[in-house]
Amino acid sequence: MKKVKKVAVVKTRHGSFSCVFETETDMGGYMVTVPKVAGAISWGKTLAEAKRMVVEAIEGAVEGEVLIAAAS
DSSP states (O other), rough: OOOOOEEEEEETTTTTEEEEEEEETOSSSSEETTSTTTTTTEEEESSHHHHHHHHHHHHHHHHHHHHHHHHO
């Protein structure tokens, strides 16, 4: 299976983010990274599942950064 990359904008509670979706040749499904959000990476068996999962990853990463900043 050939790796395919697709960039799509995903909407979250914290705004919209460009995400990179890549087909995962070893496990199947899609791996997702978010270049502008450190630590936001996810995977899904289908493209729809990968989109849902990356929303959770983005929101968790952003909320974690807010908590760290508040504690400083």
